[in-house]
Amino acid sequence: MADSRLSALEAFLKDYPSIKYIPPSSADFASVREVWYHGRRDTPLAILQPQSAEEVSLLVKYAKENGIQFTVRVGGHNLEGRAIVDGALVIDLRALTSVTVADDLQSATVQGGILQQDLAIKLWSKGLVTPIGTIPAVGYVGWATYGGYGPFSSHWGLGVDQIIGATVVNSNGDIIKADENLLKGIRGAGGTFGVIVDVTVKVYPLKSLLAGAIIFDAQDICKALTEFNAAYRRLLEDGLPSELTIQQLVYNAPPGRLFGVSFFWSSDNTEEGQRWKEKIASLGPVIMNTVALKNIPDWVTEMRALVPSSVYGGGSHTHNLKQITTEAAQVLGRNLSKMPSDPACMFSVHQLRGPSTSHSTNDSNFTYKNNSVFAEREPHYMLEILGFSTTEENKHVCEQWASDLANQFQQETDTTNILPHAYISLDPINNGNMVRIFGSHAEEVFALKKTYDPDNVFALALPLLK
Ligand SMILES: Cc1cc2nc3c(=O)[nH]c(=O)nc-3n(C[C@H](O)[C@H](O)[C@H](O)COP(=O)(O)OP(=O)(O)OC[C@H]3O[C@@H](n4cnc5c(N)ncnc54)[C@H](O)[C@@H]3O)c2cc1C
Structure with missing residues (x-):
C-alpha cells in the first residue's frame, strides 16, 4: 500500500x-x-x-x-x-524562512517555516525584535499561533497578539489571505484551519538587551521558592516596569538542581535595567548572576543549552494561577524537592501581565481579547511542569513526578486561585478538552473549523478537532 x-x-x-x-x-x-x-x-x-x-x-x-x-x-x-x-x-516547511520588514518598521512578514532563533537574529540585524519563546529551536508559527509565552510577554504581550495578518493554504489547496474570522481562529488554534505559509507580525525597535540567569541558593527548595515569591509579590505591589519579564525556573544542571530566574530587560534604558537586576537579585541569596548586556545571537546560544535536544516520557502539565501564594509555593516546593535528577525534568513559571491581559488599561487589549480564541486573559502565572526524561528507562519516574505535582497542586491548594484554562502547547493531556483550552471560544473554534475545513483535510493538525 x-x-x-x-x-x-x-x-x-x-x-x-x-x-x-x-x-x-x-x-x-x-x-x-x-x-x-x-x-x-x-x-x-x-x-x-x-x-x-x-x-x-x-x-x-x-x-x-x-x-x-x-x-x-x-x-x-x-x-x-x-x-x-x-x-x-x-x-x-523548514525551507520557508524569509522575513520581510515593512518600510515603516512596524511589522514584518515572516514565512511559516522559520525557527524562533533565526527570526530573532534576522530582526536583530535590523535593530528590531518581536516576541519569541524561551527555547530558540522551537518553530515560530507553532509557538505564536497557539499562545506564545516568552521573555517579551510583560512588555509586548503574547505571540498570538502580535499577529496582524496571515497567508494560508486552505483546504482546497488555494493560497489565500486570512480574513478577520480566520485570523481570529489562527490566533489561538493555529494551523487547524490550513497551512500557515506566512504571518505578518508587529515588530519593535530594540538595540540593547539585558538578560541572563540569577540563580539562588536553593538547598531547601521549599524555603527558597516560598521566600522568593513572597518578596516578588511585594515588589509587584509596588509596581514592576513592563520592560521586565521574569521566568522562574527549577532545573537540573551538572552541579545539581538549581532554582533561579531568567531575567529579561527589553529596553534601551539599560541603566534602569541594571537597577532592576539588583532588585531582583536582592530577593534571595544569590549563588550566580549572569545578567549582562548582550545581543540576541548570544542570548540564543545561551538558551539553546537549557533543555536536552531529545526526550522520552510524556508528563507535561500546566496550571494557570492568579498568584503564587505562600500555600502554592509550599506545595510546589515540597514536590520540587522530589524532582528526579534527569535533565529533562523541569519546572518553570511564565508570568503573564501587561498588554495581553484584561487588566491592562491599554484599549488595544480589548481587541486582543475579542479578536483571538486564546482563552486566558486574566493576569496569571502559567506553571509549566515537564516530566520528561533523557533515557527511556527513566520515563515512568519522571512522568509520575510531574503528574503527582499537577494533581497534588489541584488537591492541596486553594482552588479559587487556579484559573480554569490550560495552555494547549504545554498541556497535551488536556488537548482533548477543548473547553479547558479555549473556554468560551470552544464552540467558535469548532464553527470556524466547519467553515474553513469542512472536509477535515487538516485532520492531523493541532489541536485535533473531532
Ligand atoms: C523545549 C520546549 C520549549 C518550549 N518553550 C515554550 C515557551 O517558552 N513558550 C511557549 O508558549 N511555548 C513553548 N513551547 C511549546 C511550543 O511553542 C509548541 O510546542 C509549538 O507548537 C512547537 O512548534 P514547532 O514548530 O517547533 O513544532 P512542530 O512539532 O514542528 O509542529 C507542531 C504542530 O504545529 C502546527 N504548525 C506549526 N507550524 C505550522 C504552520 N506554519 N502552519 C500550520 N501548522 C503549523 C502543526 O499542526 C504541527 O504539527 C515549548 C516546547 C518545547 C518542547
Missing part, C-alpha cells in the same frame, strides 16, 4: 523537481525526521520539503485528491511529536 502511494507520489513529483523528497529509504530520512520528542517512533509515508507557498499549495491539492493524510512540521517541538504520524505525509 505504502509502496503504491509512494510510486504515485514519485510520478507526481517528477514535474516539480524543486520539492525535496525524502522517503524512508533516503540516507537523510532519519536526521530530517528527528523531532524533540523521542517517545513516539512513527514512520511517515515520506517527508516533502516545498520551497515556496505555491509548492505547499500543490502538495495540499495532491494529498486531498489522493486521500492521503498529512502533517505539517517546522521546529519539531510539539510535546508529543505529533508532527510525525505513521503512514502520513509530512509537509516540512
Whole structure:
C-alpha cells in the first residue's frame, strides 16, 4: 500500500523537481525526521520539503485528491511529536524562512517555516525584535499561533497578539489571505484551519538587551521558592516596569538542581535595567548572576543549552494561577524537592501581565481579547511542569513526578486561585478538552473549523478537532 502511494507520489513529483523528497529509504530520512520528542517512533509515508507557498499549495491539492493524510512540521517541538504520524505525509516547511520588514518598521512578514532563533537574529540585524519563546529551536508559527509565552510577554504581550495578518493554504489547496474570522481562529488554534505559509507580525525597535540567569541558593527548595515569591509579590505591589519579564525556573544542571530566574530587560534604558537586576537579585541569596548586556545571537546560544535536544516520557502539565501564594509555593516546593535528577525534568513559571491581559488599561487589549480564541486573559502565572526524561528507562519516574505535582497542586491548594484554562502547547493531556483550552471560544473554534475545513483535510493538525 505504502509502496503504491509512494510510486504515485514519485510520478507526481517528477514535474516539480524543486520539492525535496525524502522517503524512508533516503540516507537523510532519519536526521530530517528527528523531532524533540523521542517517545513516539512513527514512520511517515515520506517527508516533502516545498520551497515556496505555491509548492505547499500543490502538495495540499495532491494529498486531498489522493486521500492521503498529512502533517505539517517546522521546529519539531510539539510535546508529543505529533508532527510525525505513521503512514502520513509530512509537509516540512523548514525551507520557508524569509522575513520581510515593512518600510515603516512596524511589522514584518515572516514565512511559516522559520525557527524562533533565526527570526530573532534576522530582526536583530535590523535593530528590531518581536516576541519569541524561551527555547530558540522551537518553530515560530507553532509557538505564536497557539499562545506564545516568552521573555517579551510583560512588555509586548503574547505571540498570538502580535499577529496582524496571515497567508494560508486552505483546504482546497488555494493560497489565500486570512480574513478577520480566520485570523481570529489562527490566533489561538493555529494551523487547524490550513497551512500557515506566512504571518505578518508587529515588530519593535530594540538595540540593547539585558538578560541572563540569577540563580539562588536553593538547598531547601521549599524555603527558597516560598521566600522568593513572597518578596516578588511585594515588589509587584509596588509596581514592576513592563520592560521586565521574569521566568522562574527549577532545573537540573551538572552541579545539581538549581532554582533561579531568567531575567529579561527589553529596553534601551539599560541603566534602569541594571537597577532592576539588583532588585531582583536582592530577593534571595544569590549563588550566580549572569545578567549582562548582550545581543540576541548570544542570548540564543545561551538558551539553546537549557533543555536536552531529545526526550522520552510524556508528563507535561500546566496550571494557570492568579498568584503564587505562600500555600502554592509550599506545595510546589515540597514536590520540587522530589524532582528526579534527569535533565529533562523541569519546572518553570511564565508570568503573564501587561498588554495581553484584561487588566491592562491599554484599549488595544480589548481587541486582543475579542479578536483571538486564546482563552486566558486574566493576569496569571502559567506553571509549566515537564516530566520528561533523557533515557527511556527513566520515563515512568519522571512522568509520575510531574503528574503527582499537577494533581497534588489541584488537591492541596486553594482552588479559587487556579484559573480554569490550560495552555494547549504545554498541556497535551488536556488537548482533548477543548473547553479547558479555549473556554468560551470552544464552540467558535469548532464553527470556524466547519467553515474553513469542512472536509477535515487538516485532520492531523493541532489541536485535533473531532
Ligand atoms: C523545549 C520546549 C520549549 C518550549 N518553550 C515554550 C515557551 O517558552 N513558550 C511557549 O508558549 N511555548 C513553548 N513551547 C511549546 C511550543 O511553542 C509548541 O510546542 C509549538 O507548537 C512547537 O512548534 P514547532 O514548530 O517547533 O513544532 P512542530 O512539532 O514542528 O509542529 C507542531 C504542530 O504545529 C502546527 N504548525 C506549526 N507550524 C505550522 C504552520 N506554519 N502552519 C500550520 N501548522 C503549523 C502543526 O499542526 C504541527 O504539527 C515549548 C516546547 C518545547 C518542547
